Amino acid sequence: MSLEWVTSSKNLRSFENKIKKYIMTKLSNICANPCKMCQPLGAITAFYGLKKCMSLLHGSQGCSTYIRRHLATHYNEPVDVASSSLSEEGAVFGGEKNLFKGLDNLIKLYSPDIVAVSTTCLAETIGEDVGAMIKRYLERAPKPAAEVISLSTPGYGGTQFEGWFRALRAVVEQVPMKKVSLDSINVVTGPISPADARELKKTLSALKLNYILLPDISYNLDGPFSLEYNRLPQEGTSIEQISQMAGARVTLELSPFCPDNLSPGLFLRDNYGVDLIRLNLPIGLRDTDIFLKTLKDLGAVIGDDIIQERGRYLDAMLDSHKYSAQGRAALFGEPDLVYSLSRLCVENGLATIVAATGSIAKEFKERVENELQQNQSPLAGPFSVLDGSDFTDIEREAVKGEVNLLVGNGDGRRLAQKRGWPLVRCAFPIHDHVGGQRIKNLFYEGSISLLDHMVNSLCSNLESSFRKDLKNQYFRSNFGQDKVLELDLEDLENNINGMAPASKSIQRPIREYVPKKLAHPCFSLEASHSLARLHLPVAPDCNIGCLYCLRRYDCANESRPGVTSAVLNPEEALERFLIVKKKFPNLSVVGVAGPGEAMASPEKTLETFRLIRKSDSDILFCLSSNGLALAPYLRDLKDLGLSHLTLTVNAVDPKIGQKIYGHVDYYSKRYRGLEAASIILANQMTALKMAVDLGLIVKINTVLIEGLNEEHSEQTAKTCAALGASIGNIMQHIPVKGTLLGEKRKLSRAELQKTSEKCALYLPQIRHCRQCRADAAGLLSDDRSIDFTKPEEGLMDIAAKVENLAAGGGRQVKIAAVSKSGVLVDQHFGQAERFYIYLSDGNEVRLLETRNVASAGGCSRCGKPDTIGGGEARPKGFIDKLVKAVSDCEAVVAVRVGESPQSKLAALGIASFATYESMERAVLAAAGKILTGKSQQTDSSNLAVG
């Protein structure tokens, strides 16, 4: 296999096209960190709302186990789901046999009233007609002892949200209905918590209504502890109740986004004439009001309790409104809930910045967008509503919209951790907190609880940060009081010395890659594998003092600390260029990157470029600079053909800069502290702006230093991007002993990566920087040769080891232990695959070697020997082979030693001991016996467990 990169121009191009898009666009072929699960999970959850119902998944074993684990850790309840455990054979020849057996077994184990059979990806793809199979199953004699409902829920056909409704639809379609008019109302919900289902029931009872709730998970997924545990879900909607749904007055379907073809309410309306009213979930003031008003019209009596509850929610809204107004939330989860959450946020003046669902629901985007456009304050700014989204999308939009609060399921916890945003967990799944089953979102009470959680998260964040934030923002020590340059973007542009800004395009969007940069290995990953570059060390001096730099060495902004290179004069540089060009025909770029600062000796750098340009009109020039003295020479450099510029900008805030730059030498004067940092920053920004206006491609290097500019680098990227930089590069600070920052911790690649990702939102980042030397030549990856350590002291041979031990004095015995686990004596002698050869003096044991005696082969799956069911017969003469393998030992310890091997061993003077101790103990005991002359015992009782 070749490990070479292929560098054909076609691949380069397609690669580049991909790169262009990646930073701010969605990954279009990968779901990265899903905000959804699969259909069977939704179906199984809904079936937990039926009385005495068990689910069976027709497919391979894993699906049911994964879903059980997912549900069990959220609801903190045992979740039992059977599987038809399809094997390869089932996948090829069909799974009917497995399915029937599974149904029989499940009914036997649990005695359910209902068995719900949902399919999986596998069953659907091999074309199982489960409906027909179930029909055949039900026709068998004796008649099965349970109702069987079947439905098609391929994982690729939707999310858990659709799975839930598919289950309910199958229930109303398949349970035989009794069309007897009753005074009851049907209440059908989408996925809600058990506690909310309980609240719903309480409320309906308090309103003095007859109702049938489908499904009712309030007990089965949030069961009370009792001394009598029953593994069959005992409560929920019964078959009897379901059969009465056709005779109800009306169906209330509390789901705005239930697809029509899956709607139980529509089915009941179309087939049995039951009126249908679709409502939002009763969350927030407006939707709870509508819910109650609807019920009142149906004859409910609204009691004072409810009126007071409403008043309390209003009271809470008023109490919290100023905190709510600080909120900028990203909401995510199932479509019904996200819509309701957005309405709750809107009515509280808490901005919804992102509303996202992983499902694809008709009208979701329109309805949420309408709500936000009509009712959200324009001060909140732009918002985005996403469907079919994953957490990468949510993160991108949330960062863009500067959210400060996440509200949704527990899968948002990774995002919360990464970005430091608080997360209000209010929906399935929650794996890192307890109480998923007890979450209350519904009605005024649930809304109070939701609102309190959101507002308190904001309060906690504010409380823990506002002191520090305000101090950082406003407090100034007396030090450096002369002049503080406040360098926000506006100021930057105004302050750029003498240079009229080309345009007022400060807020220009993130620039796309410019094809030209392809040709530069340091600016493009792909080019880095094909094109060579040459750094010419012509600039020895430096004009600034970075606190992490030791001037003995090359510039730490550009090179690995601790590396020095011989300085060339421009003529020598030309010579080197010509030599290298001969050697590397793919040489595309010549750069000056030190070893000091390229523009601290501008004439040398310019002269070098001049000489080379004379001999080669195509080669690209690049330059690395700290930007302090760059601007005046940029036009000259450009005229010579400079196309790429790397600026090292470690901070765009002089207060941070002063901790990084010790001094700057500017027009024959040395500046320190805040002043120095302000000067260099202003000049850097000037140079950046000018370079961009001249059409140069500018890369921003940022040396990331622990605790100094880690948090700030995002701002740096943002500012530089706004001024027109094309690309950024977060570099590792390699602490050098003897510098002020030498004691800082070297940040890990992961930390760099994290920062780099944050910065990439503003400024595309390269990640292949090798921090090369100022005199580097060739491919970036050239020096990546893996230097394998030379073999040190080899393995000492066994003889030498024996000698070592023997040197300790006293007689030693060599003993072979039989072990499979490598820990215990755990095999019969005849089963031995490997012997552990020990040496012991009765006080201490020493492992000399292991001897492999297993014949090649064994179980092809697990590599274990085929011993299932008593073990395969060993080849003839195997015992002799085993005996021979231990012929240099004085004893063998095994679980058992058969008669024949025992006598063969004895004939060679080898004692046998039977035990199932740890090997060390067994060997020690055996050695003791031999050394004290009691070696003929073979009974395990003599090696009793200590």
Add this chain to the structure above:
Amino acid sequence: MPQHILEDRELSIATGSDLTSEGKTIKCGQNSVSGSVSQRACVYCGARVVLNPITDAFHLVHGPIGCASYTWDIRGSLSSDSELFRQSFSTDLKEKDVIFGGVVKLKQAVDEIMARFNPPVVFIYSTCLVGVIGDDVDSVCRESERRYGARFINVKAPGFAGHKALGYKLACEALFELIKPFRDNPKVKGINILGDYNLAGEIWIIKNYFKEVGLKVLSVFTGDSSYESLIKAPTASLNVVQCAGSMTYLAKMMEESFNIPYVKASFFGLEDTASALMKTVDLLGDSKARQKAKSLVEREGRKTHEAVEKYLPLLKGKKAAIFVGGGFKAVSLVRQFKALGLETVLVGTQTGSAEDYELLGELAGPSAVILDDANPAELETFMRQKGADILVGGVKERPLAYKLGVAFCDHNHERKAPLAGFAGVENFAREITLSINSPVWALARASSFLD
């Protein structure tokens, strides 16, 4: 057999004495019985849990969303560097892809991955659906390696192809494929540790021990590993295999192809940890290391004994039930319980072998119940029958234990306190003591509060 035991399952249930003095064998290593509510996961799961801890690998699940969603960050492996492995990536196949094939989407996904993440290695897990529709993932891998120079490894893990243990084997093959190109590099004195997944930082603890005795750990399969660290593996002089069920196969392949001997060891429990260290230094024949290992073992042993002492009176005579993934771990747990004064009354595994069960029978004693691939009904029945005080198991089993009023030990992927090494001995004792001795059990068992 008690009620609620399926006929098909009877041969997979035995007592200690059945397996030892009666000479019976337990039926195991079979596909799960349909409808029995097995606790097992699938082939994909087995492969994923082994490979997932490779921190800078890109793990791409090729299939519909479920498999990726349920295994997002599934193993609580810690990383000292990249966190790429903690994300969940899937090609999220839809109906259209099932009909026309998923290869186009997969290829485009590869381009996106390389543009955006540029990882050194991409594992493509082909799940059930891909196994049926027949996407040629192998050729996508070949083509992608040629184009990008990174490694692309197809892990063919359709769930129906077998059970979890087959997934382990597939993972071993993938790992072997990954390191094979480096087989000719010269040997150095150093070891690989196989079968530690750095749950709760356990490999860091173990590596510290080896550092103290002066042995170089070249690679770990796969806890806190990276591509760069794994490819050093062929140069090692010894493989120390911890989780035998998942990694013996790889150790055997490395022995045959790279000439690296292996030794099995366990870092769970005081005695096993000590033995693991001593065995390793012995086999490397380093007398200086041996001296250091001896004093480390003595020092830590003393400390651990002192630390554990206060728990012993609170644990004495309690009864433990064990239901875990593999035989090796079950054996280790029975012994750890014994060392702390608990009796094991029930022990079962998802993937144990006949030999494992015989040994478990010996260790747990004649009256203990031994189970292969048990279901909740059996666990419930025998935990009640045997009066277990604590269950060790996976997160699925936790709510069942609580519903039965039984304490629980999280010796699983989700643990957040290290249970390996000397430090782990105390944590283990503490974990089970706190759960068993919580005041909640007595309150829960009290009959009626109104009398």
